Amino acid sequence: MRDIYRRSHQRRAWIRARHAESPSFRDAVAADVAVTLHYRGEGRTHLSRTELLAEALRLTFSTDAFLAQVLYRGRVAALRRGVPVVPRLCHVGAMTLSQVCIGDPVVIAPGLYLPHGQIVIDGITQLGSNVTVFPWTTIGLRAGDFTGPRISEGVHVGTGAKVLGAVEIGANARVGANAVVIRDVAGGDTVVGVPAHTLPAGTGPTGTPVTWRN
Numbered sequence: 716m717r718d719i720y721r722r723s724h725q726r727r728a729w730i731r732a733r734h735a736e737s738p739s740f741r742d743a744v745a746a747d748v749a750v751t752l753h754y755r756g757e758g759r760t761h762l763s764r765t766e767l768l769a770e771a772l773r774l775t776f777s778t779d780a781f782l783a784q785v786l787y788r789g790r791v792a793a794l795r796r797g798v799p800v801v802p803r804l805c806h807v808g809a810m811t812l813s814q815v816c817i818g819d820p821v822v823i824a825p826g827l828y829l830p831h832g833q834i835v836i837d838g839i840t841q842l843g844s845n846v847t848v849f850p851w852t853t854i855g856l857r858a859g860d861f862t863g864p865r866i867s868e869g870v871h872v873g874t875g876a877k878v879l880g881a882v883e884i885g886a887n888a889r890v891g892a893n894a895v896v897i898r899d900v901a902g903g904d905t906v907v908g909v910p911a912h913t914l915p916a917g918t919g920p921t922g923t924p925v926t927w928r929n
Contacts, residue, residue: 828846
């Protein structure tokens with residue numbers, strides 16, 4: 716029994732250390748609101764505290780996954796303070812209401828955009844700011860290794876994609892729909908396929924040439 720208690724205490728301490736540098740609940744939610752409004756074409760700047768609260772409430776009821784983001788931010792705040800029970804309730808709420816499962820060790824910078832639910836993010840994983848994760852996506856582990864991906868700022872992870880293991884996704888990279896990423900992706904690259912491979916510059920997601928009109 717003492718060993719179980721000791722391991723549980725050590726895990727809680729490790730989780731608190733993981734989130735020691737996480738932003739405050741208010742700052743994280745404010746950034747999430749701004750990014751979500753931007754992608755929905757409703758971008759506004761210099762929101763007052765009252766307007767921020769109003770927008771957060773509106774997005775909670777008008778989108779599929781924003782409530783899950785708020786619950787994740789609340790869970791992190793509770794984990795940092797060592798508050799019992801609340802983190803588990805937030806986790807269950809996010810899974811029940813939006814089918815969004817984010818593990819305790821996952822660190823997500825402010826400014827996440829989830830267009831819809833049906834998402835799993837797990838392991839010792841880190842997401843930068845302004846990351847977009849589309850539905851039916853898994854960001855997590857490969858068998859036998861609890862180290863997950865490190866995803867830099869501005870990355871788009873397409874519908875149904877899998878990003879697995881201790882891989883690094885560079886800034887502003889794009890992971891195509893249904894791609895399976897098991898190797899590092901350089902910043903600005905687009906990867907598609909199973910396993911994912913990099914598209915040549917100037918081609919679209921199907922490999923066809925892209926033309927631009929002035």
